[in-house]
Amino acid sequence: xxxxxxxxxxxxxxxxxxxxxxxxxxxxxxxxxxxxxxxxxxxxxxxxxxxxxxxxxxxxxxxxxxxxx
Numbered sequence: 001x002x003x004x005x006x007x008x009x010x011x012x013x014x015x016x017x018x019x020x021x022x023x024x025x026x027x028x029x030x031x032x033x034x035x036x037x038x039x040x041x042x043x044x045x046x047x048x049x050x051x052x053x054x055x056x057x058x059x060x061x062x063x064x065x066x067x068x069x
């Protein structure tokens with residue numbers, strides 16, 4: 001009887017691992033690089049240098065309007 005209860009308990013601990021949400025969607029965002037004076041940094045070929053980062057994209061939930069009293 002104890003082994004059955006122990007097995008159910010162990011399965012219960014592992015369940016949240018399998019029920020986890022998929023990883024968040026990411027988006028690549030690039031901005032022009034600037035020096036300490038605020039000037040845009042240029043590459044050797046004349047194009048602007050960019051700093052790129054991966055950010056998470058969150059869903060925006062739409063709600064209903066609250067009626068005015």
